[in-house]
Amino acid sequence: MKKLMNDAYTIENDMFSGYAELYKDKIERIANTGIFVSRTKKKQVAVISGGGSGHEPADVGYVGEGLLQACAMGPVFIPPNAEDVYKAIKAADQGLGVFVIVKNFEADVKSFMLGIDLALNDGHEIEYAIVNDDCSVESDSYKKRRRGVAGTVLAIKVLGAAAFEGKNLKELKELSETLILSINTLGVSLAPGILPTEKNPMFELSDEMVSYGVGIHGESGYRQEDYHSSAVLAVELWNKLKSQGDLKKDDEVAILVNGMGATPQMELMVFYNDLRQLVELDNVKISFVKIGNFMTSLDMKGVSVSCLKIKDPMWISYLNMEVDGFGW
């Protein structure tokens, strides 16, 4: 499978140039980096996030009023280095501190923690949250993986809006703790993606199978099974999410149905139509829903469902607040 690219080793830089030019009125790229800073400067706690490239529109698409004040992106599937995290913090800080949202992957956590250390030494006030919404399990140990995946977008939306509304660092930290415990995500691949540097897909998957529990870095899932239909897939995902999220009759949820990069909207919509019927049958109320490509994995064909159990009606207001990032 061919890609629209020129050189696998400059692909992220070519893309950063494209974004910087296209959205120059709204975001500023720090030259020669994957750091993007919002041009709107409001006196508020700045919220930032970031990670490797290959997940577009994440994270650059979430830089803007009411979302992130900056993001730091690295090469494909590789987090930005600590120095870039530090630079993003410095560029975003309006004097009221910076809240950092990190996806739970070993390399990401390491880079971001080092970057935060540099910023703390420099006198910035910082709090952070590590999003670990993936509730799939390891094939061998059955331990939950708890990687940070598409649910991160819901965390960015809620925390970004709360910061915009004037919450201070401590309040954001408290909010993040309840929030992150309330998000569960499960992903399924129908066809693996391919790294720009490689010719072959990131894992093997026959034309009749799907892979449950895939990550956003092309990781294969915990189980491959025959693919039957969108409806059967929806049943399996919803049952798992319901039990992981301890969802009962009359509970309220926000749902994000996320395409992994190569899933057309037609198919996402068919799948959502199956999913929502199951949710309604269980008398769980969908108070917010969003469908599209939000946290992708290169050109993987697949879908993930993130389910946020609503524990505070303010979360719905935060999710509904008008914001400015092009990816939302």
Add this chain to the structure above:
Amino acid sequence: MKKLMNDAYTIENDMFSGYAELYKDKIERIANTGIFVSRTKKKQVAVISGGGSGHEPADVGYVGEGLLQACAMGPVFIPPNAEDVYKAIKAADQGLGVFVIVKNFEADVKSFMLGIDLALNDGHEIEYAIVNDDCSVESDSYKKRRRGVAGTVLAIKVLGAAAFEGKNLKELKELSETLILSINTLGVSLAPGILPTEKNPMFELSDEMVSYGVGIHGESGYRQEDYHSSAVLAVELWNKLKSQGDLKKDDEVAILVNGMGATPQMELMVFYNDLRQLVELDNVKISFVKIGNFMTSLDMKGVSVSCLKIKDPMWISYLNMEVDGFGW
């Protein structure tokens, strides 16, 4: 390649149900049809469009204030029947007439013309435009194909905004005539899509080739060539568009870079970065640009570039006007 679907023969209906539920506050589906009507009723000339399914977010994503007041969608790659076109006209008409935007495909033109006849007999005032932006050529005769493809989205945006601003039927007709002559589109496939009813791709394309001049119904192009890079592709497309659109130094253009369904944003952005450099080198001014999936072809991987030569500064205002359709 698997699809998120249940039955190839109900896929559009399942999708329509999903859209109807998801956007119920903004659009209303006429039961058991692919007709969607905006819930906002403004006293203006109503603009409608439509066509087969498989091009999402077109056309339902363009129903909303400042865009279309209704759309009529058919099964995958099959236009709505004349009766549905008529129903959409009837539902949209606020007493000031209806302007109908049709994509130039034989079956579409036939259905829409019959539907318009039914509506005229019923006393509706109607004008229409047939968009024929595709400037690729037939393999044998070298005649231009002039199908209606992604440039239709630019036509919908400009005419929708003009109608919202109060233009009457005659003025819209005049505007459409200049506008449509000013739009050229060229598409390239990196990998063909697959019909829901079929197991095999719609045409053959080796892993090293791309197909120039593809349509939005999975039609193969006029020439297959070795694929080199995004930059080489951008050169070829820009040179053609420049000559077809008679573009010279200091001309202004609006550009739509359109993914065909399975193209990740990363790749669209890399391609845009190449394209814009060529446009700038020619001293052609990009006054408006939009990048994403707007007029897709199921799960085809590919890209099309639509180029609208700006002949009236109002067109830029119309393109920039805030509107409400979820697909824009």
